[in-house]
Amino acid sequence: MTKTQGVRKRANGVESRQRILDAAARISGERGYEGTSIAAVSAACGLPASSIYWHFKDKDDLIAAVIERSFDTWLASVILPPEETGTGLERITTMAAGVAKSLMDAPDFLRLGLMLALERRPAEPRGRTVFLQVRDTARARIAEVLPELFPALDDNAVQTLTTYTMAGADGLFVQREITGDTIDLVPLFELHAQLVYEAARRMTDRSP
Amino acid sequence: MTKTQGVRKRANGVESRQRILDAAARISGERGYEGTSIAAVSAACGLPASSIYWHFKDKDDLIAAVIERSFDTWLASVILPPEETGTGLERITTMAAGVAKSLMDAPDFLRLGLMLALERRPAEPRGRTVFLQVRDTARARIAEVLPELFPALDDNAVQTLTTYTMAGADGLFVQREITGDTIDLVPLFELHAQLVYEAARRMTDRSP
DNA sequence: TTCCAATTAGAGTGATCACTACATGAAGCC
DNA sequence: GGCTTCATGTAGTGATCACTCTAATTGGAA
Numbered sequence: 001m002t003k004t005q006g007v008r009k010r011a012n013g014v015e016s017r018q019r020i021l022d023a024a025a026r027i028s029g030e031r032g033y034e035g036t037s038i039a040a041v042s043a044a045c046g047l048p049a050s051s052i053y054w055h056f057k058d059k060d061d062l063i064a065a066v067i068e069r070s071f072d073t074w075l076a077s078v079i080l081p082p083e084e085t086g087t088g089l090e091r092i093t094t095m096a097a098g099v100a101k102s103l104m105d106a107p108d109f110l111r112l113g114l115m116l117a118l119e120r121r122p123a124e125p126r127g128r129t130v131f132l133q134v135r136d137t138a139r140a141r142i143a144e145v146l147p148e149l150f151p152a153l154d155d156n157a158v159q160t161l162t163t164y165t166m167a168g169a170d171g172l173f174v175q176r177e178i179t180g181d182t183i184d185l186v187p188l189f190e191l192h193a194q195l196v197y198e199a200a201r202r203m204t205d206r207s208p
Numbered sequence: 209m210t211k212t213q214g215v216r217k218r219a220n221g222v223e224s225r226q227r228i229l230d231a232a233a234r235i236s237g238e239r240g241y242e243g244t245s246i247a248a249v250s251a252a253c254g255l256p257a258s259s260i261y262w263h264f265k266d267k268d269d270l271i272a273a274v275i276e277r278s279f280d281t282w283l284a285s286v287i288l289p290p291e292e293t294g295t296g297l298e299r300i301t302t303m304a305a306g307v308a309k310s311l312m313d314a315p316d317f318l319r320l321g322l323m324l325a326l327e328r329r330p331a332e333p334r335g336r337t338v339f340l341q342v343r344d345t346a347r348a349r350i351a352e353v354l355p356e357l358f359p360a361l362d363d364n365a366v367q368t369l370t371t372y373t374m375a376g377a378d379g380l381f382v383q384r385e386i387t388g389d390t391i392d393l394v395p396l397f398e399l400h401a402q403l404v405y406e407a408a409r410r411m412t413d414r415s416p
Numbered sequence: 417t418t419c420c421a422a423t424t425a426g427a428g429t430g431a432t433c434a435c436t437a438c439a440t441g442a443a444g445c446c
Numbered sequence: 447g448g449c450t451t452c453a454t455g456t457a458g459t460g461a462t463c464a465c466t467c468t469a470a471t472t473g474g475a476a
Binding site: 245246247257258261266267 | 467
Protein backbone atom coordinates (compact mmCIF):
# COMPACT_ATOMS: atom_id res chain seq x y z
CA MET A 1 0.00 0.00 0.00
CA THR A 2 1.50 3.27 -1.13
CA LYS A 3 1.43 6.32 1.06
CA THR A 4 -1.16 8.49 -0.62
CA GLN A 5 -0.71 12.21 -0.06
CA GLY A 6 -4.46 12.45 0.36
CA VAL A 7 -6.54 15.09 2.10
CA ARG A 8 -7.36 12.68 4.85
CA LYS A 9 -4.42 12.78 7.18
CA ARG A 10 -3.79 9.46 8.71
CA ALA A 11 -2.33 9.17 12.10
CA ASN A 12 1.29 10.20 11.78
CA GLY A 13 3.12 10.45 15.04
CA VAL A 14 6.43 11.74 13.77
CA GLU A 15 4.94 14.56 11.74
CA SER A 16 2.55 15.52 14.52
CA ARG A 17 5.39 15.68 16.99
CA GLN A 18 7.25 18.04 14.69
CA ARG A 19 4.18 20.22 14.24
CA ILE A 20 3.72 20.43 18.00
CA LEU A 21 7.39 21.31 18.47
CA ASP A 22 7.22 23.94 15.72
CA ALA A 23 4.23 25.61 17.33
CA ALA A 24 5.70 25.35 20.83
CA ALA A 25 9.03 26.77 19.66
CA ARG A 26 7.38 29.77 18.06
CA ILE A 27 5.08 30.54 20.98
CA SER A 28 7.59 29.91 23.76
CA GLY A 29 10.23 31.86 21.85
CA GLU A 30 7.85 34.81 21.85
CA ARG A 31 6.30 34.56 25.30
CA GLY A 32 8.58 32.52 27.52
CA TYR A 33 7.75 29.57 29.70
CA GLU A 34 4.79 30.86 31.67
CA GLY A 35 3.38 32.64 28.65
CA THR A 36 3.20 29.42 26.68
CA SER A 37 -0.14 27.70 27.31
CA ILE A 38 -0.94 24.22 26.08
CA ALA A 39 -4.19 25.59 24.68
CA ALA A 40 -2.26 28.08 22.55
CA VAL A 41 0.12 25.42 21.28
CA SER A 42 -2.86 23.20 20.54
CA ALA A 43 -4.56 25.93 18.55
CA ALA A 44 -1.37 26.75 16.67
CA CYS A 45 -0.61 23.18 15.62
CA GLY A 46 -4.20 22.04 15.07
CA LEU A 47 -3.94 19.06 17.40
CA PRO A 48 -5.91 18.65 20.62
CA ALA A 49 -4.27 18.95 23.98
CA SER A 50 -4.52 15.22 24.54
CA SER A 51 -2.27 14.65 21.53
CA ILE A 52 0.32 16.99 22.97
CA TYR A 53 0.21 15.01 26.19
CA TRP A 54 0.53 11.79 24.27
CA HIS A 55 3.78 12.99 22.69
CA PHE A 56 5.13 14.81 25.75
CA LYS A 57 4.90 14.00 29.43
CA ASP A 58 4.02 17.51 30.54
CA LYS A 59 4.63 21.15 29.70
CA ASP A 60 8.11 21.04 31.17
CA ASP A 61 8.98 18.11 28.92
CA LEU A 62 7.62 19.96 25.89
CA ILE A 63 9.70 23.07 26.50
CA ALA A 64 12.79 20.99 27.15
CA ALA A 65 12.20 19.17 23.86
CA VAL A 66 11.98 22.53 22.08
CA ILE A 67 15.39 23.47 23.42
CA GLU A 68 16.88 20.07 22.67
CA ARG A 69 15.76 20.13 19.05
CA SER A 70 17.64 23.38 18.34
CA PHE A 71 20.63 22.09 20.25
CA ASP A 72 22.74 20.52 17.50
CA THR A 73 21.72 23.01 14.83
CA TRP A 74 22.95 25.88 16.89
CA LEU A 75 26.11 24.28 18.23
CA ALA A 76 27.18 23.43 14.68
CA SER A 77 27.69 27.13 14.04
CA VAL A 78 30.20 27.54 16.87
CA ILE A 79 33.20 26.24 14.96
CA LEU A 80 36.58 27.73 14.19
CA PRO A 81 37.56 27.44 10.50
CA PRO A 82 40.68 25.30 9.89
CA GLU A 83 44.13 26.80 10.07
CA GLU A 84 44.83 26.91 6.35
CA THR A 85 41.86 29.21 5.65
CA GLY A 86 43.56 32.35 6.88
CA THR A 87 45.15 34.24 9.73
CA GLY A 88 43.99 33.85 13.29
CA LEU A 89 42.03 37.08 13.15
CA GLU A 90 40.37 36.05 9.90
CA ARG A 91 39.43 32.68 11.32
CA ILE A 92 37.72 33.91 14.48
CA THR A 93 36.07 36.70 12.51
CA THR A 94 34.56 34.10 10.19
CA MET A 95 33.54 32.05 13.21
CA ALA A 96 31.82 35.06 14.77
CA ALA A 97 30.01 35.84 11.53
CA GLY A 98 28.77 32.26 11.38
CA VAL A 99 27.36 32.46 14.89
CA ALA A 100 25.72 35.78 14.05
CA LYS A 101 24.05 34.29 11.00
CA SER A 102 22.75 31.27 12.89
CA LEU A 103 21.31 33.54 15.57
CA MET A 104 19.54 35.66 12.99
CA ASP A 105 18.20 32.58 11.22
CA ALA A 106 16.74 30.99 14.34
CA PRO A 107 16.44 33.56 17.10
CA ASP A 108 13.70 31.67 18.95
CA PHE A 109 16.20 29.27 20.45
CA LEU A 110 18.41 31.85 22.13
CA ARG A 111 15.50 34.12 22.99
CA LEU A 112 13.70 31.34 24.83
CA GLY A 113 16.96 30.15 26.33
CA LEU A 114 17.85 33.56 27.70
CA MET A 115 14.37 34.01 29.13
CA LEU A 116 14.66 30.64 30.84
CA ALA A 117 18.16 31.48 32.05
CA LEU A 118 17.11 34.81 33.55
CA GLU A 119 14.16 33.38 35.43
CA ARG A 120 14.67 32.18 38.97
CA ARG A 121 11.67 30.09 39.85
CA PRO A 122 11.61 27.74 42.83
CA ALA A 123 11.28 24.64 40.61
CA GLU A 124 13.75 25.09 37.78
CA PRO A 125 12.36 23.94 34.42
CA ARG A 126 14.27 21.16 32.73
CA GLY A 127 14.52 23.32 29.62
CA ARG A 128 16.65 25.75 31.55
CA THR A 129 19.05 23.02 32.61
CA VAL A 130 19.34 21.77 29.05
CA PHE A 131 19.97 25.27 27.75
CA LEU A 132 22.72 25.86 30.27
CA GLN A 133 24.36 22.59 29.22
CA VAL A 134 24.34 23.68 25.58
CA ARG A 135 25.84 26.96 26.68
CA ASP A 136 28.57 25.22 28.58
CA THR A 137 29.43 23.20 25.50
CA ALA A 138 29.64 26.36 23.40
CA ARG A 139 31.73 27.95 26.10
CA ALA A 140 34.10 25.00 26.10
CA ARG A 141 34.51 25.37 22.33
CA ILE A 142 35.60 28.98 22.74
CA ALA A 143 37.87 28.08 25.62
CA GLU A 144 39.59 25.61 23.27
CA VAL A 145 39.88 28.05 20.40
CA LEU A 146 41.63 30.80 22.33
CA PRO A 147 44.72 28.82 23.39
CA GLU A 148 44.96 27.47 19.86
CA LEU A 149 45.36 31.00 18.52
CA PHE A 150 47.29 32.35 21.51
CA PRO A 151 49.31 29.55 23.13
CA ALA A 152 50.95 32.01 25.52
CA LEU A 153 47.66 32.86 27.23
CA ASP A 154 47.47 31.63 30.80
CA ASP A 155 44.39 29.79 31.97
CA ASN A 156 43.03 32.72 33.92
CA ALA A 157 43.12 34.98 30.89
CA VAL A 158 41.45 32.30 28.79
CA GLN A 159 38.58 32.06 31.26
CA THR A 160 38.12 35.81 31.40
CA LEU A 161 38.22 36.20 27.65
CA THR A 162 35.83 33.29 27.19
CA THR A 163 33.35 34.85 29.56
CA TYR A 164 33.71 38.16 27.78
CA THR A 165 33.23 36.54 24.38
CA MET A 166 30.03 34.78 25.43
CA ALA A 167 28.74 37.95 27.07
CA GLY A 168 29.31 39.98 23.93
CA ALA A 169 27.40 37.45 21.85
CA ASP A 170 24.47 37.41 24.27
CA GLY A 171 24.41 41.17 24.57
CA LEU A 172 24.52 41.81 20.84
CA PHE A 173 21.69 39.33 20.37
CA VAL A 174 19.63 41.10 23.03
CA GLN A 175 20.40 44.40 21.33
CA ARG A 176 18.97 43.10 18.09
CA GLU A 177 15.89 41.72 19.80
CA ILE A 178 15.26 45.12 21.33
CA THR A 179 16.08 47.36 18.42
CA GLY A 180 14.44 45.27 15.74
CA ASP A 181 15.14 42.83 12.99
CA THR A 182 16.64 45.46 10.72
CA ILE A 183 19.98 45.38 12.52
CA ASP A 184 22.59 43.12 10.95
CA LEU A 185 24.42 41.17 13.62
CA VAL A 186 27.27 40.06 11.34
CA PRO A 187 29.40 43.25 11.39
CA LEU A 188 28.81 43.67 15.12
CA PHE A 189 29.92 40.10 15.79
CA GLU A 190 32.94 40.67 13.57
CA LEU A 191 33.83 43.77 15.55
CA HIS A 192 33.43 41.75 18.73
CA ALA A 193 35.79 39.10 17.40
CA GLN A 194 38.37 41.73 16.53
CA LEU A 195 38.21 43.34 19.95
CA VAL A 196 38.62 40.01 21.69
CA TYR A 197 41.49 39.17 19.35
CA GLU A 198 43.27 42.41 20.13
CA ALA A 199 42.68 41.96 23.83
CA ALA A 200 44.17 38.47 23.70
CA ARG A 201 47.16 39.73 21.77
CA ARG A 202 47.85 42.47 24.28
CA MET A 203 47.50 40.00 27.15
CA THR A 204 50.15 37.73 25.64
CA ASP A 205 52.45 40.70 25.03
CA ARG A 206 52.20 41.60 28.69
CA SER A 207 53.14 38.13 29.99
CA PRO A 208 55.69 36.56 27.63
CA MET B 209 -13.58 73.69 50.68
CA THR B 210 -9.83 73.83 50.27
CA LYS B 211 -8.65 70.29 50.39
CA THR B 212 -5.70 70.46 52.69
CA GLN B 213 -2.72 69.16 50.79
CA GLY B 214 -0.65 68.24 53.81
CA VAL B 215 -1.85 64.70 54.14
CA ARG B 216 -0.12 62.92 56.95
CA LYS B 217 0.16 59.21 57.35
CA ARG B 218 -3.58 59.09 57.00
CA ALA B 219 -3.43 55.38 56.95
CA ASN B 220 -0.56 53.22 55.75
CA GLY B 221 -1.22 54.31 52.18
CA VAL B 222 2.23 55.38 51.15
CA GLU B 223 3.96 52.66 53.11
CA SER B 224 1.61 50.02 51.78
CA ARG B 225 2.32 51.09 48.24
CA GLN B 226 6.03 50.69 48.88
CA ARG B 227 5.52 47.27 50.42
CA ILE B 228 3.50 46.16 47.41
CA LEU B 229 6.17 47.48 45.05
CA ASP B 230 8.93 45.78 47.05
CA ALA B 231 7.17 42.44 46.86
CA ALA B 232 6.26 42.87 43.20
CA ALA B 233 9.82 43.87 42.31
CA ARG B 234 11.26 40.79 43.99
CA ILE B 235 8.78 38.35 42.50
CA SER B 236 8.68 39.80 38.99
CA GLY B 237 12.47 40.09 39.01
CA GLU B 238 12.62 36.36 39.67
CA ARG B 239 9.77 35.06 37.54
CA GLY B 240 8.98 37.62 34.86
CA TYR B 241 5.67 39.13 33.89
CA GLU B 242 3.51 36.04 33.47
CA GLY B 243 5.10 34.34 36.43
CA THR B 244 4.12 37.15 38.76
CA SER B 245 0.65 36.47 40.16
CA ILE B 246 -1.29 39.01 42.17
CA ALA B 247 -1.94 36.30 44.75
CA ALA B 248 1.82 35.79 45.19
CA VAL B 249 2.45 39.52 45.56
CA SER B 250 -0.41 39.70 48.04
CA ALA B 251 1.04 36.89 50.12
CA ALA B 252 4.52 38.44 50.02
CA CYS B 253 3.46 41.91 51.13
CA GLY B 254 0.75 40.83 53.56
CA LEU B 255 -1.97 42.91 51.94
CA PRO B 256 -5.05 41.52 50.24
CA ALA B 257 -5.48 41.63 46.50
CA SER B 258 -8.09 44.35 46.80
CA SER B 259 -5.49 46.67 48.33
CA ILE B 260 -3.15 46.06 45.43
CA TYR B 261 -5.98 46.99 43.08
CA TRP B 262 -6.70 50.08 45.09
CA HIS B 263 -3.12 51.27 44.62
CA PHE B 264 -2.66 50.07 41.05
CA LYS B 265 -5.10 49.92 38.16
CA ASP B 266 -4.15 46.43 37.05
CA LYS B 267 -1.24 44.04 36.85
CA ASP B 268 0.25 45.88 33.90
CA ASP B 269 0.21 49.10 35.89
CA LEU B 270 1.89 47.38 38.83
CA ILE B 271 4.75 46.00 36.76
CA ALA B 272 5.24 49.34 35.04
CA ALA B 273 5.42 51.01 38.45
CA VAL B 274 8.09 48.52 39.51
CA ILE B 275 10.21 49.49 36.53
CA GLU B 276 9.59 53.20 37.00
CA ARG B 277 10.67 53.13 40.63
CA SER B 278 14.11 51.70 39.79
CA PHE B 279 14.42 54.14 36.92
CA ASP B 280 16.24 57.05 38.51
CA THR B 281 18.28 54.93 40.88
CA TRP B 282 19.76 52.98 38.06
CA LEU B 283 20.29 55.85 35.64
CA ALA B 284 22.21 57.73 38.32
CA SER B 285 24.97 55.15 38.02
CA VAL B 286 25.50 55.80 34.32
CA ILE B 287 27.66 58.88 34.72
CA LEU B 288 31.13 59.76 33.50
CA PRO B 289 33.39 61.16 36.24
CA PRO B 290 34.53 64.77 35.64
CA GLU B 291 37.57 65.52 33.56
CA GLU B 292 39.91 66.45 36.40
CA THR B 293 39.61 63.03 38.04
CA GLY B 294 41.95 61.29 35.65
CA THR B 295 42.70 60.22 32.12
CA GLY B 296 39.98 59.26 29.67
CA LEU B 297 40.60 55.58 30.21
CA GLU B 298 40.50 55.97 33.97
CA ARG B 299 37.27 57.91 33.77
CA ILE B 300 35.31 55.42 31.68
CA THR B 301 36.77 52.55 33.69
CA THR B 302 35.40 54.17 36.85
CA MET B 303 32.09 54.71 35.09
CA ALA B 304 31.94 51.06 34.07
CA ALA B 305 32.75 49.93 37.60
CA GLY B 306 29.94 52.11 38.92
CA VAL B 307 27.43 50.55 36.55
CA ALA B 308 28.66 47.09 37.51
CA LYS B 309 28.18 47.85 41.20
CA SER B 310 24.67 49.21 40.71
CA LEU B 311 23.73 46.10 38.71
CA MET B 312 25.03 43.83 41.45
CA ASP B 313 23.24 45.83 44.13
CA ALA B 314 19.85 45.75 42.40
CA PRO B 315 19.80 43.05 39.76
CA ASP B 316 16.01 42.69 39.82
CA PHE B 317 15.56 45.79 37.73
CA LEU B 318 17.66 44.71 34.77
CA ARG B 319 16.64 41.06 35.06
CA LEU B 320 12.97 41.96 34.83
CA GLY B 321 13.70 44.53 32.16
CA LEU B 322 15.58 42.07 29.99
CA MET B 323 12.86 39.47 30.38
CA LEU B 324 10.26 42.04 29.34
CA ALA B 325 12.44 43.17 26.46
CA LEU B 326 12.95 39.65 25.13
CA GLU B 327 9.26 38.78 25.21
CA ARG B 328 7.19 39.43 22.12
CA ARG B 329 3.58 39.19 23.19
CA PRO B 330 0.71 40.52 21.08
CA ALA B 331 -0.19 43.19 23.65
CA GLU B 332 3.06 44.75 24.78
CA PRO B 333 3.14 45.45 28.53
CA ARG B 334 3.59 49.05 29.52
CA GLY B 335 6.55 48.03 31.68
CA ARG B 336 8.39 46.97 28.58
CA THR B 337 7.88 50.34 26.95
CA VAL B 338 9.08 52.13 30.07
CA PHE B 339 12.15 49.91 30.30
CA LEU B 340 13.09 50.59 26.70
CA GLN B 341 12.79 54.32 27.34
CA VAL B 342 15.18 54.06 30.29
CA ARG B 343 17.52 52.10 28.08
CA ASP B 344 17.41 54.75 25.40
CA THR B 345 18.31 57.37 27.96
CA ALA B 346 21.27 55.31 29.14
CA ARG B 347 22.28 54.78 25.55
CA ALA B 348 22.15 58.52 24.89
CA ARG B 349 24.45 59.09 27.86
CA ILE B 350 27.04 56.75 26.40
CA ALA B 351 26.64 58.30 22.97
CA GLU B 352 27.50 61.65 24.57
CA VAL B 353 30.47 60.34 26.49
CA LEU B 354 32.28 58.81 23.54
CA PRO B 355 32.70 62.02 21.46
CA GLU B 356 33.78 63.82 24.62
CA LEU B 357 36.71 61.43 24.99
CA PHE B 358 37.32 60.96 21.26
CA PRO B 359 36.28 64.10 19.35
CA ALA B 360 37.62 62.68 16.11
CA LEU B 361 35.10 59.81 16.07
CA ASP B 362 32.55 60.09 13.31
CA ASP B 363 28.89 59.59 14.09
CA ASN B 364 28.74 56.16 12.57
CA ALA B 365 31.57 54.90 14.77
CA VAL B 366 29.92 56.44 17.82
CA GLN B 367 26.69 54.59 17.13
CA THR B 368 28.48 51.28 16.60
CA LEU B 369 30.58 51.65 19.72
CA THR B 370 27.56 52.70 21.75
CA THR B 371 25.65 49.62 20.66
CA TYR B 372 28.65 47.47 21.46
CA THR B 373 29.05 49.07 24.88
CA MET B 374 25.42 48.47 25.82
CA ALA B 375 25.58 44.93 24.51
CA GLY B 376 28.65 44.14 26.59
CA ALA B 377 26.95 45.42 29.72
CA ASP B 378 23.82 43.36 29.07
CA GLY B 379 25.79 40.27 28.22
CA LEU B 380 28.04 40.44 31.25
CA PHE B 381 24.98 40.89 33.45
CA VAL B 382 23.36 37.83 31.87
CA GLN B 383 26.58 35.91 32.39
CA ARG B 384 26.46 36.67 36.09
CA GLU B 385 22.81 35.73 36.34
CA ILE B 386 23.61 32.38 34.75
CA THR B 387 26.85 31.56 36.48
CA GLY B 388 25.86 32.73 39.94
CA ASP B 389 26.27 35.56 42.37
CA THR B 390 29.85 34.67 43.14
CA ILE B 391 31.14 36.36 40.00
CA ASP B 392 32.32 39.94 40.46
CA LEU B 393 31.11 42.10 37.61
CA VAL B 394 33.45 45.00 38.38
CA PRO B 395 36.66 43.67 36.77
CA LEU B 396 34.71 42.37 33.79
CA PHE B 397 33.08 45.75 33.27
CA GLU B 398 36.47 47.40 33.63
CA LEU B 399 37.88 45.09 30.98
CA HIS B 400 34.92 45.95 28.78
CA ALA B 401 35.59 49.66 29.22
CA GLN B 402 39.25 49.16 28.28
CA LEU B 403 38.40 47.21 25.16
CA VAL B 404 35.91 49.83 24.02
CA TYR B 405 38.46 52.53 24.78
CA GLU B 406 41.13 50.82 22.72
CA ALA B 407 38.69 50.24 19.89
CA ALA B 408 37.73 53.90 19.86
CA ARG B 409 41.38 54.93 19.88
CA ARG B 410 42.18 52.69 16.95
CA MET B 411 39.16 53.98 15.05
CA THR B 412 40.35 57.56 15.43
CA ASP B 413 43.88 56.59 14.38
CA ARG B 414 42.48 55.10 11.22
CA SER B 415 40.52 58.22 10.17
CA PRO B 416 42.43 61.33 11.23
C1' DT C 417 -20.16 64.17 68.31
C1' DT C 418 -20.97 63.37 63.08
C1' DC C 419 -19.35 62.98 58.58
C1' DC C 420 -16.24 61.88 54.88
C1' DA C 421 -12.76 59.80 52.48
C1' DA C 422 -8.73 56.79 52.54
C1' DT C 423 -7.60 52.13 53.04
C1' DT C 424 -8.20 47.27 54.07
C1' DA C 425 -10.70 42.76 54.63
C1' DG C 426 -13.01 39.07 52.74
C1' DA C 427 -15.75 36.74 49.72
C1' DG C 428 -16.62 35.75 45.10
C1' DT C 429 -16.64 36.44 39.72
C1' DG C 430 -15.93 33.95 35.19
C1' DA C 431 -11.98 32.65 32.52
C1' DT C 432 -8.12 30.01 31.82
C1' DC C 433 -4.54 27.03 33.54
C1' DA C 434 -2.12 22.20 33.23
C1' DC C 435 -3.56 17.90 32.94
C1' DT C 436 -6.56 13.46 32.51
C1' DA C 437 -10.14 9.69 31.62
C1' DC C 438 -11.98 7.44 28.17
C1' DA C 439 -13.94 6.44 23.80
C1' DT C 440 -12.86 6.38 18.92
C1' DG C 441 -10.48 5.66 14.78
C1' DA C 442 -6.70 4.07 11.56
C1' DA C 443 -2.98 1.01 10.15
C1' DG C 444 -0.19 -3.43 10.53
C1' DC C 445 -0.25 -8.20 11.26
C1' DC C 446 -2.38 -12.69 11.52
C1' DG D 447 -12.60 -10.96 10.33
C1' DG D 448 -10.11 -10.14 15.00
C1' DC D 449 -6.30 -8.18 17.76
C1' DT D 450 -2.91 -4.76 18.96
C1' DT D 451 -0.64 -0.41 18.82
C1' DC D 452 -0.49 4.26 17.72
C1' DA D 453 -2.75 8.50 17.72
C1' DT D 454 -6.67 11.65 17.96
C1' DG D 455 -11.21 13.49 19.71
C1' DT D 456 -14.43 14.80 23.46
C1' DA D 457 -15.27 16.28 27.69
C1' DG D 458 -14.13 17.03 31.51
C1' DT D 459 -11.08 17.73 36.46
C1' DG D 460 -9.72 20.94 40.37
C1' DA D 461 -6.61 24.76 40.85
C1' DT D 462 -5.32 29.21 39.94
C1' DC D 463 -5.67 33.35 37.21
C1' DA D 464 -6.74 38.60 37.08
C1' DC D 465 -10.02 41.23 38.85
C1' DT D 466 -14.41 43.09 41.44
C1' DC D 467 -18.03 43.91 44.86
C1' DT D 468 -19.16 45.47 49.20
C1' DA D 469 -18.69 46.02 53.97
C1' DA D 470 -15.75 47.21 57.68
C1' DT D 471 -12.19 50.23 59.81
C1' DT D 472 -9.55 54.26 60.46
C1' DG D 473 -8.09 59.14 61.20
C1' DG D 474 -8.87 63.91 60.32
C1' DA D 475 -12.11 67.81 59.56
C1' DA D 476 -16.43 70.22 60.62
